[in-house]
Each structure stands twice: as structure tokens, then as C-alpha cells.
Amino acid sequence: MPLIPEEPQIYESVPGPRNAAGAARTPQAPRSTAPLPGPRPTPRPAPPRADSKGPSTPGRPEAPRTPRQGNPAAPPTPAAPAVGGATSAAAQIQLVAATDATAVEAADETVDKLLDEGRSPGEILLLTTGEQHPWAQHELSFGEDAYWRQLTEGEDVFCAHTSAVAHTTRRAVVVLAVNGGTDPEAAAALPAALEKAAERLIVCGDPQRLRALL
Template sequence: MAPAKAAEIELVAATPETAVETADETVDRLLDEGRSPGDVLLITTGESHPWAQHELSFGEDAYWGQQAAGEDVFCVDAAAAARVTARPVVVLAVNGGSDARIAEALPAALARAGAQLIVCGDPDRLRDLL
């Protein structure tokens, strides 16, 4: 049995303040290129994505039900990334968080990326953590 092919990694430069916006633009680009919304997972390392905050206001069951349905882009905080299933593309928004949290989020995001991991963050900081 051949080993699984590792996901391609792409880095998109962003500051912690612009990482979520850059990640959203990256998701839009992926969808414009023909990716299905259910193919994309967006993980944040700092404050939760505004979509996740909004959806969680309806309760945990409804929020996690959307992840299980797999029909739309799903946004999750890095602290809960272990609960999500793999998707073909993972976008990691490095929008804050400690170096330790980011260092844990990178391999967690890569483990859930079937074909591609796109990291939106500060290239210098990420190089130091890798």
C-alpha cells in the first residue's frame, strides 16, 4: 500500500490583524476556481472567525451539525480542530494566539488537509515556529 500523499502547502502573507480577511479572500478564490464549499475547512488560531461566533450563538449542536453535514465551508477555532473531519482544503488563519498554540495548529491543520493547506500568516513568524 502506497503512503498517502502529503498535502501541498501554500503560504499567503498576512498580519494577525488581516489573517481572517486574507483567509476569507482565499476561500472566495477557491470557490471561484470551482472548489465545493464542503471541501473547505477554515481554522483560526486567535479569535474565532465571525461566522463561527454567529453560528455558535444558535448552540453547539447546530454548529457541529453543520460540520457533520459537510455541505458548506466550516470555520473552527484551533482549540477544537481535533473534533473536525478532514477536508480536501484547509485554510489556517494565523490571527493571533501564542507561539505554542500556532505551533500546535500547524500540524493539526496539515493532518486535516487532504490535498492542500493554505496558511495565512506572517511568514517570518511561521518560519521560526516550523
């Protein structure tokens, strides 16, 4: 019989320390309640952000379509205004206003623009009707063989006089600087230069004189 009251006393003492331990755990509960679970739901809305990126991914394939549209934009460049509307089956004529004294300078600027547009130097032929281009004068000083060899190699812009146009090869763009010569010489240089142009013929000269010749 005396054991019976002692047992409940033991049982009562047991929950006592458990409650104390529970009280110790309760302060740990706020540690466990640290905002770790809180930010976890926050990354859950992040997937919808990924979804928002999802439509952007199909937009990226559309981006390459824009450069594809940029490639056909190259043909519009030859579609610039032609002189009096004169065109050829192979090339289109464009005019850059200049005087005889500034025609070579205008031709050089035109070549720079073509290179900036992405043209290869070997695609450009520069012709003059009057005095030789300074580049041609310099290269001819080393001999005609070395001079014409550069035309064959086709690695750079080639400059020549229209009197030697028959010796030149056909290139994508021909820039004709009307920097002198008689009207008959300039008139003969225009169709000769046009035959050498596969895509564009850009004429730098006096617009009134050129329209009269055309």
C-alpha cells in the first residue's frame, strides 16, 4: 500500500522536468520559427517570374528574325534614288553631288561609307575621268605589274582611270568620280563604269552635267 502513493509521486515528478524541457523547447521554437520557412514561400512566387521569362525565351528566337530582316535590308541600299531613274538590269545608278575639284574627295567618302556598311574592300572599284586617284598614282610608281596584280588579288579597293576600264574586272560596287575630262569622255565613262558594276554604280560629279550626259 505505501508503494501506491509513492508511484503517483514519481509520475508527478516526471512530467515536471518534461514541462521544464518543453519550456526550454518553446524558446527554441522561435528560433525554429526563424524566417526560413517565410522566404521559402517567397521563392515560390519566383517560378511565375520564371514563367514571365518563359515568354521572353520565345521572344529570343524572334530576335534572330530581326537580323534576318536586316539581311534583306541590304538590297534596299541599292534602292536609293537613281539619276533620272536610269537603271540597269545588273546595277542601279546613284548620284553624289560634287564639283570636278571635289569629286575624288566625295568618292573617297562614299567608299568609307560602303566599308562602314559592311562592304568588303575587294567589292569596290573606284574610277576617275580626269586625274588619276592619288592611290593609283602611288601604286603605279612601283610599276604597272605590281599595280595590276592588286586588281587580280582583289583584296583591296582598286582605283583606276576610265581609259583603262577595259582592263578592270567586274565588282559589286563601282564609284565613278567625274573629276575632269571632256563631255564625250565623261559620257563614254558612264556606260563603261555601269558594265563593271554588278549591283551599284555611284557617280560623284556635277548633277546638271551628268543628267545632260545621261
